[in-house]
Amino acid sequence: MPGISREEVAHLAKLARLELKGEELDHFAGQLDDIIGAVAAVSDVADEDVPPTSHPLPLTNVMRPDEVRPSLTAQQALSGAPAQEQQRFKVPQILGEEA
Amino acid sequence: MTVTELVSYDEALATYDPVMGLEVHVELGTRTKMFCGCSTELGADANSQVCPTCLGLPGALPVVNASGVESAIRIGLALHCEIAEWCRFARKNYFYPDMPKNFQTSQYDEPIAFNGYLDVQLEDGEVFRVEIERAHMEEDTGKSTHVGGATGRIHGASHSLLDYNRAGIPLIEIVTKPIEGAGERAPEVAKAYVAELRELIKALGVSEARMEQGQMRCDVNLSLRPKGQKKFGTRSETKNVNSLRSVERAARFEVQRHAAVLSSGGTIVQETRHFHEEDGSTTSGRVKEEAEDYRYFPEPDLVPVAPSREWVEELRATLPEPPRERRNRLREEWGITEHEMQSVLNAGAVDLIVATIEAGADAASARKWWMGELARSANEAGVEPAALTITPADVARISALVAEGSLNDKLARQTIEGVLAGEGTPDEVVEKRGLAVVSDEGALGTAVDEAIAGNPAIADKIRGGKVAAAGALVGAVMKATRGQADAGRVKELILEKLGVEG
Numbered sequence: 001m002p003g004i005s006r007e008e009v010a011h012l013a014k015l016a017r018l019e020l021k022g023e024e025l026d027h028f029a030g031q032l033d034d035i036i037g038a039v040a041a042v043s044d045v046a047d048e049d050v051p052p053t054s055h056p057l058p059l060t061n062v063m064r065p066d067e068v069r070p071s072l073t074a075q076q077a078l079s080g081a082p083a084q085e086q087q088r089f090k091v092p093q094i095l096g097e098e099a
Numbered sequence: 100m101t102v103t104e105l106v107s108y109d110e111a112l113a114t115y116d117p118v119m120g121l122e123v124h125v126e127l128g129t130r131t132k133m134f135c136g137c138s139t140e141l142g143a144d145a146n147s148q149v150c151p152t153c154l155g156l157p158g159a160l161p162v163v164n165a166s167g168v169e170s171a172i173r174i175g176l177a178l179h180c181e182i183a184e185w186c187r188f189a190r191k192n193y194f195y196p197d198m199p200k201n202f203q204t205s206q207y208d209e210p211i212a213f214n215g216y217l218d219v220q221l222e223d224g225e226v227f228r229v230e231i232e233r234a235h236m237e238e239d240t241g242k243s244t245h246v247g248g249a250t251g252r253i254h255g256a257s258h259s260l261l262d263y264n265r266a267g268i269p270l271i272e273i274v275t276k277p278i279e280g281a282g283e284r285a286p287e288v289a290k291a292y293v294a295e296l297r298e299l300i301k302a303l304g305v306s307e308a309r310m311e312q313g314q315m316r317c318d319v320n321l322s323l324r325p326k327g328q329k330k331f332g333t334r335s336e337t338k339n340v341n342s343l344r345s346v347e348r349a350a351r352f353e354v355q356r357h358a359a360v361l362s363s364g365g366t367i368v369q370e371t372r373h374f375h376e377e378d379g380s381t382t383s384g385r386v387k388e389e390a391e392d393y394r395y396f397p398e399p400d401l402v403p404v405a406p407s408r409e410w411v412e413e414l415r416a417t418l419p420e421p422p423r424e425r426r427n428r429l430r431e432e433w434g435i436t437e438h439e440m441q442s443v444l445n446a447g448a449v450d451l452i453v454a455t456i457e458a459g460a461d462a463a464s465a466r467k468w469w470m471g472e473l474a475r476s477a478n479e480a481g482v483e484p485a486a487l488t489i490t491p492a493d494v495a496r497i498s499a500l501v502a503e504g505s506l507n508d509k510l511a512r513q514t515i516e517g518v519l520a521g522e523g524t525p526d527e528v529v530e531k532r533g534l535a536v537v538s539d540e541g542a543l544g545t546a547v548d549e550a551i552a553g554n555p556a557i558a559d560k561i562r563g564g565k566v567a568a569a570g571a572l573v574g575a576v577m578k579a580t581r582g583q584a585d586a587g588r589v590k591e592l593i594l595e596k597l598g599v600e601g
Contacts, residue, residue: 015392017194054187054397060405066129066166069136074146077154077263087145088244088260091196 004032104359108283108351111323111358117285118331119278119350120320121229123296125271126239126313127170128306132267133238134161134204134401141312145262153267155200161400163188163236167269168211168404169414170305171236174271175212176415177299178231183211185405188236188398196261197240205237205272207395211404217299219291220423221284224437229292230276241266271305277331285321286350293317293346298422298444310341317346321353323361332357333367337381340374348379356381429453433462446474447483451491458495464502468494472515489518496525509582510534536585543576543584547592550575561597569593 006029013020013028020028071077074087083090132139135152151159175182189207215231242265247257273296281288297315300308308315322334335357340349357367371384420428429449430440443449448469455465469484473494477484497514500506506514506529517528529535550572551558560568569590576589 015192015194015394054399055402057402059402060185062162062402063165063168064136064162066131066164067136068131068138069150071137071148071150072154074144077146077149080156085246085258085260086244088262089146089196089199091259091261093256093258094196094243094245 004029004036104363105352105355106359106362108355111354112283114326115323115354115358115361116279116282116326116328117350117354118322118324118334119275119281119285119289120334121275121278121289121292121346122318122320123273123293124316124318125174125273125296125300125306125308126315127167127269127271128304128314129164129166129170129269131164133164133167133236133269134267135159137264137267139268143264146264148264149266153199154263161204161398163401163404164269167236168406170269170303171211171234171271172406172411172414173303173417174273174300174305175215175234176411177303177418177421178212178215178217178234178273180212180215180231180234182406182411183209183213183404184408185209185403186211187403188401189395190398191237192394193392195240196259197243197266199241199261199263199266203237203240204398204401205395206235210235211406217292217295218423219288219295221287221291222437222441227281227284227288227291229278229288232274232276234271234273237270237272239265239268239270285354286347289319289350290343290347294343295423297343302419302422302425304419310343313341316341319346319349319353321350321357322367323354323357332361333369335367335370335372335381337372337374338384342376345374345376345379349374349381352379352381433466435466443470446470446477447485448474451484451494454491455494455498458492460495460498461502464498465491465494468497468511468515472512476515476519487519488521489515493518493525500525500529504585505529505535507536507582507585510536534583536583543580543589543592544596546576546579546584547572547589547596549579551593551596558597561593561599564599566594566599 006025009025009029009032010020013025078084078087078089081089127133129139131137132153135150137148137150137153140148152161172182186206186209188204189209190202191205191207192202194201210233212234213232215234217229217231218226219229220226241261241263244260244262245256246260248255275292278285278288278292293315297308297310300306300315306314310316317340319337319340320334321337322332324330324332335353337349337353340346353372360367368383372381373384374381419425426440426444426449430437433440433452435443443452443466446469448466452462452465452469455469456462473484473487473489477487480487494515497506497511497518500514501508501511510529513532513534514525514528517523517532517534518525522528522531554572554575557568557571561572572593573586573589576593577584577586
């Protein structure tokens with residue numbers, strides 16, 4: 001049984017900077033456990049002749065030439081920002097962390 | 100800042116053996132970002148070089164920059180690495196505002212280059228081999244400005260502002276294997292390694308590798324183990340050490356700090372540390388996240404990179420002469436000592452001297468001008484010698500004018516001054532300032548006659564055989580001609596007129 005513990009969900013929430021209440025942790029731990037179980041079922045049918053894959057298409061070396069293409073304008077780039085200042089994205093105080 | 104107790108460096112080394120690991124990030128000089136076509140040009144308005152891909156907007160698809168991959172392979176080859184036949188990008192997940200996608204596109208267990216080495220030469224000529232673990236491709240982060248704190252620092256800031264122009268600029272991270280056996284020379288080895296790597300990167304032409312502009316940044320990992328013990332101690336990671344001198348100082352400081360902690364029975368915490376330029380110390384940063392906390396997984400939006408062996412061999416053929424070998428070759432050609440070569444290297448004048456020699460100057464005079472007059476001017480102006488307005492061709496022309504006797508050293512210096520001041524080419528400066536050596540024998544003869552007449556006592560001494568006294572008369576003639584005479588010829592004339600053999 002793969003499974004995910006309540007403590008692991010709490011740790012992931014911390015890494016994702018999500019504040020979860022106790023009952024939410026219980027709720028998500030249950031849900032995530034179900035999802036992981038469902039995905040794990042794939043491993044049961046995939047035998048050793050099925051290699052793990054990270055991309056659906058058998059492509060390699062898709063590259064682009066080093067040529068400049070138009071960017072967004074700063075106004076466009078910032079248009080979806082909840083807050084801005086001096087043509088920059090404004091973010092809340094970064095607490096307890098280091099650059 | 101907490102005061103850290105240190106033990107002396109010698110005391111630390113008497114008991115402990117340092118092991119280092121160096122991680123260097125090089126920002127590539129490509130025209131566009133690693134995964135999108137946004138320009139990488141410096142100095143643009145904030146957030147004017149961003150697009151849906153580098154902002155991580157939904158639905159945007161990255162495509163890797165072919166030049167970025169090419170540079171990564173060339174760096175790998177120059178470091179004697181194996182080049183992966185097939186490798187993928189990976190997402191390194193972490194939440195921090197400088198990374199708008201909430202992950203950095205990097206490489207994890209499949210780096211493009213691995214298992215190499217770089218031989219570095221210490222100042223006394225000893226060669227030390229630094230083994231390379233890997234070189235992988237990734238991207239830079241945006242730039243944060245912290246507002247509201249006293250000194251622009253993160254502490255006490257009320258909020259932060261983000262400019263994502265830098266987010267997505269190609270980076271190559273080069274990681275060494277544990278560097279063992281350097282002993283007391285570990286800090287020197289660290290500095291020499293970063294210096295050699297910088298020369299190599301510049302020679303490859305993949306980046307200007309200016310540390311002061313953050314184009315090359317170094318993390319110094321260091322641990323101590325009791326002498327004779329095989330197992331490594333716990334390491335600290337000093338981040339963003341951004342000058343050669345700082346690399347050496349940071350390593351040295353950490354040796355002393357670790358030794359102090361261990362000697363007093365304490366344990367080293369695995370953590371990142373910040374380096375302080377002002378006093379060369381480091382202070383505690385955050386406790387390092389475990390690799391699993393980054394939840395690396397293969398990047399599903401990019402396809403694998405599988406460089407053909409033909410391409411790799413083509414790129415191998417473009418590698419420059421290794422900088423250390425080139426320096427040793429030039430040192431022999433120029434007939435100078437290791438120490439003198441080191442000074443030339445430190446002054447950033449190697450390529451300028453080479454170009455000056457190629458433009459026709461002899462090695463001695465090319466080195467003399469670049470290391471003397473011009474190094475001084477560059478220093479005063481606070482720029483690299485290469486940024487001076489004078490070109491190697493100009494310097495070669497001035498050397499030629501000196502060699503043919505049209506200029507003496509003093510006039511040559513004035514010519515250089517004129518060229519630096521933007522007065523034109525050396526010939527134009529000589530013309531405009533009237534700097535040619537007085538070679539008119541008549542005018543010179545008159546000046547010599549006057550000097551003899553004005554200093555009868557000295558003239559008598561010379562007639563009496565004291566040839567050395569001629570110096571005073573040469574000085575008088577040089578003064579009278581405002582330095583525009585060929586001193587050698589003046590001396591000849593004086594001795595001739597006084598009937599003395601030189």
